[in-house]
Amino acid sequence: MDHHRQIRRGFPEVIYCPNKTTEQIIKIFGSLAAKGNNVLATRAEEDVFEELVKTKKFSKARYEKLAKAIVLEQKELPESKTVLPIVTAGTADLPVAEEARVTAEIMGQRTETICDVGVAGLHRLFGHLPKLQNANVIIVVAGMDGALASVMGGLVSCPVIAVPTSVGYGSSFEGLSALLTMLNSCAAGVSVVNIDGGFSAAVTATLMNKKIEANK
Numbered sequence: 001m002d003h004h005r006q007i008r009r010g011f012p013e014v015i016y017c018p019n020k021t022t023e024q025i026i027k028i029f030g031s032l033a034a035k036g037n038n039v040l041a042t043r044a045e046e047d048v049f050e051e052l053v054k055t056k057k058f059s060k061a062r063y064e065k066l067a068k069a070i071v072l073e074q075k076e077l078p079e080s081k082t083v084l085p086i087v088t089a090g091t092a093d094l095p096v097a098e099e100a101r102v103t104a105e106i107m108g109q110r111t112e113t114i115c116d117v118g119v120a121g122l123h124r125l126f127g128h129l130p131k132l133q134n135a136n137v138i139i140v141v142a143g144m145d146g147a148l149a150s151v152m153g154g155l156v157s158c159p160v161i162a163v164p165t166s167v168g169y170g171s172s173f174e175g176l177s178a179l180l181t182m183l184n185s186c187a188a189g190v191s192v193v194n195i196d197g198g199f200s201a202a203v204t205a206t207l208m209n210k211k212i213e214a215n216k
Contacts (some may be wrong), residue, residue: 012106012198014199022048027053033058033072040106041070042099042199062208067098067198077108081213084109085135087128087152089118089142092167097141099198100163100205106214107206119147136212137205143167143196146178152205153187159208161201162192 013032017025025041032039039061041048049063049070061072083102086098092194094115101111115134117125132138133156141163142148149162162185164178171177175195182192193200 006157012040015039015041015044017041017044017048022051023189026039026052029070029072030055030057032111036074038077038106039070039072039077040103042103043068064098064102067102068095069099069102071102071106073106078135080109080209081216082110082134082136083131084111084137084139084209085114085128085132086111086139086141087114087117087125087132087148089116089140089144089146089148090120090167091116092145093141093165096163096165096196096198100139100141100202103199103202104206107134109202109206109209112211113135115143117148118142119145119151122151125151126130129155137161137208139163139201139205141165141176141201142182143178144172146181149182149190149192150185150187153185153190156189160187160190161205162190163197163201164192 015028023153029039046063051090052058058072061070086093086097086100088094097113101113104111114128135158137159139161140149140152143165149160153160162182164175166175169180
């Protein structure tokens with residue numbers, strides 16, 4: 001398998017950092033950056049970014065700490081006409097939501113993160129419903145029981161990309177409980193990515209949003 005993924009023309013070059021050495025990541029990063037494209041390094045530890053900075057070759061690169069992502073924007077993409085909401089059940093789900101946000105934004109999406117509106121505090125969701133119901137696609141990030149995806153699917157008429165997270169304890173089985181809940185949702189229009197798959201959710205949502213906006 002190749003060591004990086006190019007998502008689509010005009011989209012960033014992407015490096016998945018786990019199981020690569022710092023030296024390998026910097027070498028790949030430099031090779032991709034030399035093409036003039038935007039570069040996204042996911043699941044990157046901060047010390048990798050610090051070593052990248054020491055090379056003094058990537059002055060525009062930044063580190064998104066919560067998302068654990070290194071971002072290099074060299075090409076400005078047209079912004080989406082609509083906002084892509086990224087909704088989290090709890091504050092603990094934010095790292096996965098942030099990976100989704102960073103990924104979507106480097107692909108030209110305008111985003112808004114709506115935090116801590118899971119079923120334990122569902123009343124907080126209702127104030128956001130008007131803008132959620134105007135979205136073309138919504139990303140929902142939830143651990144524990146993963147119920148927020150079903151709730152959202154029953155409230156909106158657009159596709160919901162559900163992201164189970166490994167947040168939880170005991171019988172959550174590191175996200176498996178949330179994954180199964182989302183897969184078994186009775187709400188039509190809910191599609192599920194892998195556990196902690198913020199990147200995958202953002203790519204899917206971006207592709208959908210771009211197609212919808214192109215046809216309007």
